[in-house]
Amino acid sequence: MSDILGTPPDTHCWDDDSGKDCWSYSPRLVEKLLAAERNEIARLRGLLERAAVDLVRADNERAQIVAAERERWNKSLRLAGWFYELPSAMSYRLWEQGHEDEPDMVALYERA
16 A cells, blocks of 8 residues: 555554564554545546546537538538449449339439
8 A cells, every 4th residue: 555655654563473572553544545535536527527527518519510511511512312232244334224213222312
């Protein structure tokens, strides 16, 4: 505990088992150190909670920006039609127009 907290033991005693002088922590000092640790934990928990709130707020702001940009982008598009992709060995995609109710159809849009 003294290594972690930097507080030296405060009680001198004699160890009958080893026959040596030793130092230990008094109950009063242990309670004082525990109270300090509890206060530090509470302070860090408060910081963590504030950081979590800030993170959620930033995520919400980003989501609002993305939604606004997506809506602006969607207003500049118009439906070009329903298409499906043709199998091709080319490095580009081939599309053929179809109808909305056909399987594997994709709605393609073009700038208005």
